[in-house]
Amino acid sequence: xxxxxGLITEANQLQTYECDGLTNFRTVPDAVLLPRNTEEVQAIVxxxxxxxxxxxxxxxxxxxxxxxxxxxxxxxxxxARMNRILEIDIPNQxxxxxxxxxxxxxxxxxxxxxxxxxxxxxxQSVCSIGGNVAENAGxxxxxxxxxxxTHVLGLDVVxxxxxxxxxxxxxxxxxxxxxxxxxxxxxxxxxxxxxxxxRIVKRPETVQVLLAAxxxxxxxxxxxSDIIAAGMLPAALEMMDRLSAMASEAAVHPNYPVCEALxxxxxxxxxxxxxxxxxxxxxxxxxxxxWEVRVAQTADARALIWKGRKAAFAAVGRISPNYxxxxxxxxxxxxxxxxxxxxxxxxxxxxxxxxxxxxxxGNLHPLVLYDRAVPGQEAIALDLSERILHLCVDxxxxxxxxxxxxxxxxxxxxxxxxxxxxxxxxxVRQAFDPQNIANPDKLFPRPRLCGEKTGPYTPHxxxxxxxxxxx
Amino acid sequence: MGSTLSNIDGLRALFSSDCIAERGSQMVVSPRTTEELAAxxxxxxxxxxxxxxxxxxxxxxWGNPVRAQIVLKTTGLAGVRHHSWQDLTATVGAGTAWAxxxxxxxxxxxxxxxxxLWPETATVGGIVAxxxxxxxxxxxxxxxxxxxxxxxxxxxxxxxxxxxxxxxxVAGYDLHKLMxxxxxxxxxxxxxxxxLHPISHxxxxxxxxxxxxxxxxxxxxxxxxxxxxxxxxxxxxxxxxFDLDIQLGAHPDSKQGEVLRHMAEREGLEVxxxxxxxxxxxxxxxxxxxxxxxxxxxxxxEVPDFALKVAERGGEFVVQSLGIMYAAFPSDELSxxxxxxxxxxxxRQGGTTFVLARPLSAPDAETWAITIEGDxxxxxxxxxxxxxxxxxxxxxxxxxxxxxx
Numbered sequence: 001x002x003x004x005x006g007l008i009t010e011a012n013q014l015q016t017y018e019c020d021g022l023t024n025f026r027t028v029p030d031a032v033l034l035p036r037n038t039e040e041v042q043a044i045v046x047x048x049x050x051x052x053x054x055x056x057x058x059x060x061x062x063x064x065x066x067x068x069x070x071x072x073x074x075x076x077x078x079x080a081r082m083n084r085i086l087e088i089d090i091p092n093q094x095x096x097x098x099x100x101x102x103x104x105x106x107x108x109x110x111x112x113x114x115x116x117x118x119x120x121x122x123x124q125s126v127c128s129i130g131g132n133v134a135e136n137a138g139x140x141x142x143x144x145x146x147x148x149x150t151h152v153l154g155l156d157v158v159x160x161x162x163x164x165x166x167x168x169x170x171x172x173x174x175x176x177x178x179x180x181x182x183x184x185x186x187x188x189x190x191x192x193x194x195x196x197x198x199r200i201v202k203r204p205e206t207v208q209v210l211l212a213a214x215x216x217x218x219x220x221x222x223x224x225s226d227i228i229a230a231g232m233l234p235a236a237l238e239m240m241d242r243l244s245a246m247a248s249e250a251a252v253h254p255n256y257p258v259c260e261a262l263x264x265x266x267x268x269x270x271x272x273x274x275x276x277x278x279x280x281x282x283x284x285x286x287x288x289x290x291w292e293v294r295v296a297q298t299a300d301a302r303a304l305i306w307k308g309r310k311a312a313f314a315a316v317g318r319i320s321p322n323y324x325x326x327x328x329x330x331x332x333x334x335x336x337x338x339x340x341x342x343x344x345x346x347x348x349x350x351x352x353x354x355x356x357x358x359x360x361x362g363n364l365h366p367l368v369l370y371d372r373a374v375p376g377q378e379a380i381a382l383d384l385s386e387r388i389l390h391l392c393v394d395x396x397x398x399x400x401x402x403x404x405x406x407x408x409x410x411x412x413x414x415x416x417x418x419x420x421x422x423x424x425x426x427x428v429r430q431a432f433d434p435q436n437i438a439n440p441d442k443l444f445p446r447p448r449l450c451g452e453k454t455g456p457y458t459p460h461x462x463x464x465x466x467x468x469x470x471x
Numbered sequence: 472m473g474s475t476l477s478n479i480d481g482l483r484a485l486f487s488s489d490c491i492a493e494r495g496s497q498m499v500v501s502p503r504t505t506e507e508l509a510a511x512x513x514x515x516x517x518x519x520x521x522x523x524x525x526x527x528x529x530x531x532x533w534g535n536p537v538r539a540q541i542v543l544k545t546t547g548l549a550g551v552r553h554h555s556w557q558d559l560t561a562t563v564g565a566g567t568a569w570a571x572x573x574x575x576x577x578x579x580x581x582x583x584x585x586x587x588l589w590p591e592t593a594t595v596g597g598i599v600a601x602x603x604x605x606x607x608x609x610x611x612x613x614x615x616x617x618x619x620x621x622x623x624x625x626x627x628x629x630x631x632x633x634x635x636x637x638x639x640x641v642a643g644y645d646l647h648k649l650m651x652x653x654x655x656x657x658x659x660x661x662x663x664x665x666x667l668h669p670i671s672h673x674x675x676x677x678x679x680x681x682x683x684x685x686x687x688x689x690x691x692x693x694x695x696x697x698x699x700x701x702x703x704x705x706x707x708x709x710x711x712x713f714d715l716d717i718q719l720g721a722h723p724d725s726k727q728g729e730v731l732r733h734m735a736e737r738e739g740l741e742v743x744x745x746x747x748x749x750x751x752x753x754x755x756x757x758x759x760x761x762x763x764x765x766x767x768x769x770x771x772x773e774v775p776d777f778a779l780k781v782a783e784r785g786g787e788f789v790v791q792s793l794g795i796m797y798a799a800f801p802s803d804e805l806s807x808x809x810x811x812x813x814x815x816x817x818x819r820q821g822g823t824t825f826v827l828a829r830p831l832s833a834p835d836a837e838t839w840a841i842t843i844e845g846d847x848x849x850x851x852x853x854x855x856x857x858x859x860x861x862x863x864x865x866x867x868x869x870x871x872x873x874x875x876x
Contacts, residue, residue, distance in 0.1 A: 091692060092770045114696075136641045143638070149645070150616050165850040170821040171768040171794055172613065173602065175873050176848045177657075177857060181615050181648025185641050205698040225557045231580065231669035270698055272724035329637045331558040361639040362558070398640040405642055416642055417632070424623075424631035425644045427860040431853065443643070 006040070006081070008032040017076045020061040020068040021123075025407050029056075029070035034078045038156060038164065038194040044077055045192065046162030048437055056439045057192045059100060059128025064325070065406030067135060067187050071440055077192060079130050085109050086195065094153065094170060095198045099130025103137075106198065115200040118145035121402065122310055133193055136185030138402035140236045140309075141266075143360035145201065147402075149184040156195035157183060160433040170197050182428060187404050188439035190432040204268035207235070208278050209302045212290040213259035217241060217355075218336040220261035223288040224359045225333065227265065230284065232277050236266040237360030241339075243319075244312045244354040244367070251315035254308025257292045263359065264309060312356045313367070320352070320369035322378070324385045328392030329401040332362045341391055342366060349380050353388075363401035364392065390415055405443045414445035478518040479540055485510050490547060501544040505622060505630055505661040508548065512659060513628030515541055516866045524655040524868055526566060526594030530601050532828045534654050534871040545596045548661055551575045553636075559667040560619065560636050565596030565660045576667060584611035584668040586703075588754055596660040602652030606703030606718070606750055609792040611668060614651050620664035621647035623657075626862040630661070638666045649857070655868040656876055657861040671702060671720040675728060678745040679735055682712035684782075688775040690738045691715060695771060695793060697734065699727050706774060706790040707752050708782045716749045752789045756799045757828070763802040765810050766827040769794050769817050777817060784809055794822075802833050825873075847874045 008014060009031050018026040030053075035041045048055045054074035061068050070076050083100035090113045095106055103124040106117040120139035121127055127137070132148045133155070154168030168180035183190055214220040217239075224237055240248070240262045249256045256262055265281050267274045282293050296302040316323055330338050339355060346353045346368075354367040366388055370381035389399050389412050399405070399412040413422065422444060432438070479498045483491060490501040502508040515522050523539035525531065526546060548566040555561070556579035563572050569590040576582055586605035587598045604613040611617065620634030623646065633646035650660055681687045687706070694701060694717060703718040721727040728744075735742045757764060765786075769777050771793040781788050781798050786809075788798035800806035807826070814824035848854070851874050858865075858876045870876070 089770075091696075091772045093695070094770075138639060138641075146612070146616060147639070147641075149648075150612060159853065165853060166848075167850055169768075169823065171770055171823065173652075173766075173768050173795060174823050174848065175825050176850065177653055177854050178602075178615060178648045178651060179850055179853065181645055181651070184645075186644055202696065202698065228559060229557060229579075231672065233669070270700060270721050270725040270727065272726070273700070273722040276722050276724055329639050331555060331560070331637055333555065333557045358639070362637055363639045396636045398635050398637050398642050400642050401637075401639040402641060409642075413642060416635075420629045421631045421633065421643070424625065424629060424646060424861075425633070428644050428646070428649065428857065431857040431860045 006034045006036065008034070017058065017061070017070060017078070020058070020063040020066060022064055022066040022069070022406070022408055025066045025069050027070045027072055029074055029076045032076040032078055034081050036081050038158070041077065041158050041192060041194050042162055042164055045158050045160065048075065049160060049162050049435065052435060052437060054437045054440050057099070057130060057134070057188050059131030060102070060126050062123040062127045063131060063135060063404065063406065064327070065400070065404040065408040067404050067406040067439070067442065068131070069407050079128060082194070083128075090115065092170070093200050095200055097129050097196050097198060099128060099133070099193050099196060101129045103127050103129060103132055106200070110200050114203050116203050117198060118151055118201045119148045129196055129198070130193055133184050133196060134186070134188045135402070135404040138363070140238060140358060143237060143358070144233050144235045149181060151199045152180060152184050153197040153199055154180055155183065155193045155197065157191045157193050159191045160435060160438040164194075168197070187406060187443050189429060189443055191438055204235075206271045206274050207266065207268040207302065208274055209296040209305050210265040210267075210278060210281055210285070211256075211294045211296070211305050212263045212265070212285040213257040213292040214261040214263065214288070214290055215259065217261045217339050219289045220263045221332070221335040221359070223263060223285045223290065226284045226288065227281050228332070230280055232267070232281065234265050234360060235268040236264065237358070238264040238309055239357055239359040240309065240312055241355040243352060244316060244356045245308075247315035247319050247354065248308040248312045251318055252307050252311045254304050256308055263290075264305060313365070316354050316367050316369065321371045321373065323370065324368040324381055326364070326366050326368070326385055326388055327400045327403040328364050328366070328389050328397060330362045330364060330392050330395045330397035332359065334395040334397070335359070335362065338364070338391055338395055342388055345384060345387055345391075349384055351377075351381060351384055353384075358401070361401070362397065386412070407442055410443065411445050413443065478520060481518070482511070482514055482541070485514060494542070497540060497542050499542045499544060501547040503547040505548070505624065508543070508545075508659060508661055509624045509628040509630050511541065511543055512624050512626055512866065516626045516628065516864055519864060521865070521869050522867055524600070524659055526597035527568065527592040529589045529593045530597055530603070530828070532831045533601055535875065536831070537868050537871050539869070543659065545594060545659070552662065554579070555636070556581055558636075560638065560664060561667055562620070562636065562662060562664040563595050564662055565594060565599075567595050569593050569595060569598060577670060580670050581667040582670050583617055583665045585614065585617060586750065588757065595663055599651050599660055599663055600653065600655045605753060606705050606791040608795075609704050610700070610702045610720070615648050617665055618647050618651060618663055619666050621650060621660060622662035623650055624659045624661055626658070626864060626866040631658075634664065636664055654872045656858060656872045657867070659867065673723055674702060674718060674720050674747075676716060676718045676745045676747055676749060677728065677731060677742050678749060679715045679717070679740050679742050680709070680712065681740060684713045684775045684779050686738065686740065687713055687715045690735055690740060691774065691793070692772070693734050694731075697730070699731060700725075703750060704791070704793060705750070705752065706778055707749075708778065708786070708788050713778065714749075716745065718750070753791065753797055756787055756789060756797055759799060761802045761830050762799040763806045763810075763826060764828040765796075765798045765800065765813065765824055767796040767798065767813060767817060767822060767824040769796065769822040770820060773817065773820050773822065780816070781813070797827070802830050
């Protein structure tokens, strides 16, 4: 390396890297390296390849599935020092970044020109583009704007052999297999990105948010379906149940009405278009029994409504000593049925589940509330959490909408996919990483020795410090 | 040769006579289910026979020609299996004709927001395998943004699924992205699940003409940087110069047509309302006989200069979505040299060029390899390795893909 300061081997410093946002899995790495450029990344990976040392790349460590958890006997490649925005090309609507660049900094850099970077995971003020690429990060606005994969045109990747290759390019449809498409969301198992070409998007002319209060989840869900059926594609469609709305109200006082189901609808686009759609959306909410509908007219009112939604996750911490967060996805139409089932499963084991979700795309974030101090309750909560994921799969959904499989949901992959499906994915893995050193023992199920248990939620230090919110 | 023939004959035992037929020295098989498709692949793979995959056959001239003993027709795998309109998703058999699918989805005023070539005949599987897309990708993206799940059959008969039936899903590798545009060299697409979009209620098309492309350049840039809800955008070469077509999809109250008029006036240009037929321009390029079709991609800012270069060399062209060009030239040696020249020219700016299609009758119809070995994509070694893992016997469309994959 030639940079003594780029190498961490001291035990107490290594501990910082023993976990990511999923804090109940911990492994102290043997070393942490902080390269400054692609050549150094290549040098590190070549050494790993030569000696069969497992490695994992790490951005800000905010992931929620253990994606950046080190392997035993492995090293961490931290991208903290590779955080430069290399190129801003407004006429071509592209930005080239190093992987350590913070998500929100991309938008900051292009905002003066009227553009933004669309994927907005709620940790966007701290999470890195490299991590976003690994997890194919989403956010509240991906119903309309798509995911990280929609916005990555190309990348430079150091393969697990140490070879440096370019996937895609600054223009779409490069000849050859869509390696960019397979790499984004591969959770660090196919190599390490060192340079990323991103697409940026023109900021919409206007944004409006509607808040509606319903007496039942069912009525709110029907309103969502009607809005979609009317041909609208809202920028965001969010729902909270009584428990999570109450928790938010107590935490940040967004002045939410007390109701069984709270719906937030964000529309953006040309002013006349948004105005017309807002009238229609309001009518559809009323038709479905909304007894209060508010349209936030100002940026401040809009921010307050969103503040409550974004705080929901952490706010639940105030009403329960411990909780587990899940990330399952269901077809939107299955929402009332699945929530009913979740309620029934929870009642059977006498636990509470708070529901906060991206209603537009069916991404649930059920929060299983429990008290670790009560003997046996944690095991019951973990079991309930797993059964909720299975419920999502049974309804034709997915075990993860944006947090990734990582370490946490390895076994659940085996519930969602058949052996031939997983074997086929492994063909890709083997082509990229025949030595199995790139973030090994993640994403794919392990031999079924022990039943999978996903972990309870423990606040990340960044969250406790009030720097980041996760949901 | 005799043993190969008897090998092929073995296929007969697996299928009823109405879905298998001899055509010259080839056996044409039309499986009706994914399981039957898997049986064909498994049989071919075990007996070291090559398979050429075909849907309606509209794009058989794309990519390198394939020499195979078996032609696998996917047209029997047709039909919209599932349209969950409230979830904006649909699952469709790969052999379904594109327009047939769209008509079924339109019952609920929905669509797969893509405008591929020859929609009445071209199949979903063929369109996905060749990653075809038209002008609509400006607003909705290309197939990689619209496909959320897929069922594929590997060379050894393995039936595998990736993705699912939900729009938001990050579980596992996106195999469906790897299959999109792979020209059937990694697996046979059996079923595709799409995310859907509502059909736009208020679509209007406009054309701005200029004798010199330089005059359109500022307007192209302004449209790209504006708040116009442009569904499609294309630049065409015409007998009188250059036409810029714009399709707007905003609510009439937004008066975006007026906004566009003002933007054009500022550049001293005139906007004319036009029919939706202008969006058939890409098909018209392919309609002429004995043409070599180049596909070139450029950065949006490079589009006008490159268009001029192509026009000067006698090429007819359409550029869609600010940077994807299709250009037609006579199918001859001179055109191949031109392609090489273009490739070097725009390659320096991050763009790409390759021969997308040549007439089936063209001699030496190696299409991708206008490149010399050293000019293959950097990741070509990895691409070969992926092929080797998925299809070690080179059973599926051998040689069809770039660099002879």
